[in-house]
Amino acid sequence: MRIEENGPETCKVARSGGFVLVRVPVRVLDDIDYSPLTFRYTIGGFVGRESKWPSSGKNxxxxxxxxxxxxxxDRERFTVEVLRPEEQSRPQVLWSARREVRWQSGTPGLEPLEEPAPTF
Structure with a gap:
């Protein structure tokens, strides 16, 4: 299964002021069964809860x-992952995007991080 980002992510402070709302548009490039897929975020040492992939069937x-x-x-690492659960093992990461948090004039944003070079 191949997934790619489908445009820029957006960030804004919620009206209540206690949360930042992040939207990451993605596109699935293959026909697959979406039912077992989940996604989550990690920021710093905090791992957000896994959410079920939307059942709309849209790519x-x-x-x-x-x-x-x-x-x-500011400068905190933010990662999004799409996962496929595996029986009796850790979930398989199908796609991930790594970003760094930036604040400019009170507005939150995300900047891409370079992927680390493979080590052999």
Whole structure:
């Protein structure tokens, strides 16, 4: 299964002020069974809960996250993962995107991080 980002992610502070709302648009490039898929985020040392993949059957969707404001600190590492659960083992990561949190004039944002070079 191949997944790719489908446009820029967006970030904004929720009206209540206690959370940052993040939207990550993605596109699935293959026909697959979406039912077992989940997605989650990690920020710093915090791992967000896994959410079920939307059952709409569409190839283009947006992954939405509601992140506590106190976790969304400048230069913090933010990762999104799409997972396929595996019986009796860790879930298989099908796609991931790594970003770094940036704040500019009170507005949250995400900047891409370079992927580390493979080690042999």
């Amino acid at each position: 283009e969707i947006a992954l939405h996250f509601r992140i506590p404001l106190e976790l969304f600190r």
